[in-house]
Amino acid sequence: MNKLISLEIKRNGLKTYHTAVLIVTAIMLCFLYLLAVIPKLDPTETDLGLFMTYNSLTNLINIICMVIFVILSSVMFSKFVVEEYSGKRAVLLFSYPVDRKRILGAKVIMVFSYTVISMFLCGVVIFGIFFITENLFPICADTLKLTTFFSSLLSLLCYSLLSGVLSIVSLWFGFWKKSISTTIVAAVIISTVVCQIMAATITYYSIVLGVLVLGVIAAALVLKDLFHRVEQMEV
Amino acid sequence: MNTELVVSTKQLAKAFHGKEVIHDCTMSVERGTIYGFLGKNGAGKTTVFKILLGLLKPSMGEVTVLGMDSVKNNLDILKRTGSLIETPLFYEHLSAAENLQIHLDYMGITNADIDETLAMVGLPKVGAQPVSTFSLGMRQRLGIARALIHKPELLILDEPVNGLDPVGIKEMRELFCNMKQTGITILLSSHILSEIEQTADRIGIIVDGTVIQEITPQEIKEQYAGGIEDYFMTVVNGGKGNE
Incomplete structure (x- = not known):
């Protein structure tokens, strides 16, 4: 499987996605500082409680990052899966003496892992820089504790896994329609809906875990169907 | 003489959405030979090639490639086969x-x-x-x-000289003949009749999804004064030989 994954990377390359992740990291770091500074800009405003604790700030960033990474992942799935199984390129793919399920499995593992790991690292960098500067020159009124950092990482891990899982669900729509735009539109819709749920229940970790479990079940069903489709595919 | 068949189909059929595009297709290719597959556009050449490679599953009939069932042993067949299907x-x-x-x-x-x-x-x-x-x-x-x-032991080439200039076509013809000398079996399709005539040891004519005749270039020369073009037009348009 490792060999198949490295062949996928060799064939398609990840340079563009690395650049995208770096840009997202920089923008989200700036955005986090912007959110943290908002209560200071208007101290009389009473509706800014969401931006006054580290917990809600980091969760907000996690939710926004989740949406971005689901879309990024859907772009990768479009390139690595939808495009390759559509039209003439599938003839080439199926001409290799490798089990079709293993090739698809390698692609899914590769994109899922890339999404989860890159989002997690992106979050670690953002929160790492933010918490270091907060320790030295605090902007947020909240008290910074070590547990805040670790709970942010735990939440980040959950959201990273969720972004990987949701992108697999969006892949199903794209594969079904054999369309790159459908994959991306599905990712935008799914991530926006989940984003709304998460934003409404921002500090309830049980909701995050609940959605994650539901997402894993949906992704498992999607993968079962995708493997069956690929096995039966005629090109 | 007992010859080993590398490709063999018996009463092969393939339907897409209820419409049969290949039916009652029976053909055989001997080891170490070049088999030329001739037919009009849409006659079913590429479909037959895809079935041999397991890219399409037959609706009916038997398909044996390198002594194995093309569906059950698809990966083993692909390991020992080289192919060029449509535009690479x-x-x-x-x-x-x-x-x-x-x-x-x-x-x-x-x-x-x-x-x-x-x-x-x-x-x-x-x-x-x-x-x-x-x-x-x-x-x-x-x-x-x-x-x-x-x-590979078997080469399946769909229109391999497409887009090549006359020099390239000649070079490829020589290459295929050299490969045949090394024991490789070649199954190729082409629209260039003279090319097939000069390269193939045996020619299969496919009309509307059925191989209606398998013949050697020598037999064509003996039976048709106008050569392969005359033979092809007679068979394809009339659906039978010029007898």
Whole structure:
């Protein structure tokens, strides 16, 4: 499987996605500082409680990052899966003496892992820089504790896994329609809906875990169907 | 003489959405020979090739490739077969050598000589060049290189000389004949009748999804004064020989 994954990377390359992740990291770091500074800009405003604790700030960033990474992942799935199984390129793919399920499995593992790991690292960098500067020159009124950092990482891990899982669900729509735009539109819709749920229940970790479990079940069903489709595919 | 069949189909049929495009198709290809597949556009040549490679599943009939069932033993067949189906596709941003290396990696081959293969198909010194800069003819040659680099026992080539100039066609003809000398069986289709006549040991004519006749170029010469063109037009238009 490792060999198949490295062949996928060799064939398609990840340079563009690395650049995208770096840009997202920089923008989200700036955005986090912007959110943290908002209560200071208007101290009389009473509706800014969401931006006054580290917990809600980091969760907000996690939710926004989740949406971005689901879309990024859907772009990768479009390139690595939808495009390759559509039209003439599938003839080439199926001409290799490798089990079709293993090739698809390698692609899914590769994109899922890339999404989860890159989002997690992106979050670690953002929160790492933010918490270091907060320790030295605090902007947020909240008290910074070590547990805040670790709970942010735990939440980040959950959201990273969720972004990987949701992108697999969006892949199903794209594969079904054999369309790159459908994959991306599905990712935008799914991530926006989940984003709304998460934003409404921002500090309830049980909701995050609940959605994650539901997402894993949906992704498992999607993968079962995708493997069956690929096995039966005629090109 | 007892000859080994590398490809054999019996009453093969294939339907798409209820419409039968291949029916009662029976053909056989002997080991170490070149089999030319002739037919009009849409006659079913590519569909038959795809069935042999397991890219399509037959609706009915038996298909044996290299002594194995084409559906049950698909991966074993693919390991021992090289193919060029329709227009060859490549990873455009990669070089010709990198494209071949990826193919070898998927085939599980470690000891193939990429430069030698590229030279064999008339593409020396372009191994490092990105495929995006290749002309149609160069792509076709690279497609042939990819089909034969892992030294297959059977080569299935759909319109292999498409886009090649007369020099290229001649070179490919010589290459196929040399490969036949090494024991490789070649199954190829072409619209260029004279090409098939000069290259093939046996010719199969497919009309509306059925192989209606298998004949040798020698037999065509003996039976048809106008050569292969006369023979092809008579068979395809009349559905039977000029008897």
